[in-house]
Amino acid sequence: MSGANPSAPAAPALVTGATSGLGRSMAHALAERGWSVLIHGRDRQRCEETVAEVRAAGGSAFPCLADLASLEQVTGLGRQVADEYPSLGLLVNNAGVGAGSRQQHREVSHDGHELRLAVNYLAPVLLTRLLRPALRAAGTGQVLNIGSAGQSPLDLDDPQFTRGYNGMEAYTRSKWALAAFTFTAAHEYADDPIRVNCSHPATFMDTTMVVEAGIAPWSSVSQGTAAVLYAVDEGRAGATGEFFNGQQRAQAHPSTYDPALRRRLVRLTDDLLAPVTG
Secondary structure: OOOOOOOOOOOOEEEOOOOOHHHHHHHHHHHHOOOEEEEEEOOHHHHHHHHHHHHHOOOEEEEEEOOOOOHHHHHHHHHHHHHHOOOOOEEEEOOOOOOOOOOOOOOEOOOOOEHHHHHHHHHHHHHHHHOHHHHHHOOOOEEEEEOOOOOOOOOOOOOOOOOOOOHHHHHHHHHHHHHHHHHHHHHHOOOOOOEEEEEEOOOOEOOHHHHHOOOOOOEOHHHHHHHHHHHHHHHHOOOOOOEEEOOEEEOOOHHHHOHHHHHHHHHHHHHHHHHHHO
16 A cells, blocks of 8 residues: 555544454455554454554554453453544454354353354444444444344344254354344434444355364455445445345345344343443
8 A cells, every 4th residue: 555545534443353364354455445444353462463464564553452252351442442543434343253163062251141142242232332422423434243144033032042052053143133233223323323234245255263163165255355345335325224245235134124023132132231331
């Protein structure tokens, strides 16, 4: 990247899970477009290495450390970013936990929540809520949730998946919840105005998450990055409350549009987050 981009956004972008895979590629791509990128990771060395890579290529990047399996650390991340960057142009909720290599083995977060529910859903919701004022301050702030075409309704009576656990099912339930949150937040934040969208970048990209699950990749991270950039451009043009499959507008699971289910999900989410939100 040579010289300043006159159309570069004034407010930075925060990309969670930016030290590997799609997140790392997104950090580079946004920096090439002139964004100042806040690189989130849970490992200090990998975070600093990614920041150094972006800077070496002529971009602007800064590290943000937090383990999103801890709601306390998610809260700390949100408050740190809000304090240091009171205007935030883009939040990409990318960090996630896949199905895992032992899919019958139920894992829990630092707070005792089912791990995929915690990282793939509760953390993005909490972070988005904490950063709402900063996104509002940007004037055209955006939230892009990295979802999946694989969605199955969350059991609202057993959200922690204590019965008949399966890692892939836990993953698709968390992505259903994330899509439903997207549509709720898009409506709630419309007057700010903050655009909130959800993107399924590509199916089974060549990422650690996919390889760990024992799945042969079907697509590349570069394809996924192009799809995410497409969704960002659509959001910048005014799109909100949309689900993108690759570089096309699509439909999420039909039940994510059910107002009654979404209201139940909001109440459940508020209860689960209450220990850190008060």
